[in-house]
Amino acid sequence: MPFIQVKVIENVFSDDQKKEMIQKLTDAMVGIEGENMRAVTWCVVEEVRSGSWGIAGNPLSTADVKASAEGGP
Secondary structure: OOEEEEEEEOOOOOHHHHHHHHHHHHHHHHHHHOHHHHHHOEEEEEEEOOOOEEEOOEEEOHHHHHHHHOOOO
């Protein structure tokens, strides 16, 4: 049974966006493995505390991700 694990920084995505991620990622796996796998495809969206995720040696915050999504630095 497929298990999809997604990690995101807390407070970036709404509950509706996380629901959409789960639906679309499940659809992607079903597209690869076939419709019979839908019922046994697990998807978990885990939120990581702001500042507990790093990139290029620097901690990344919720504000950093939101600014990046808006076209900021």
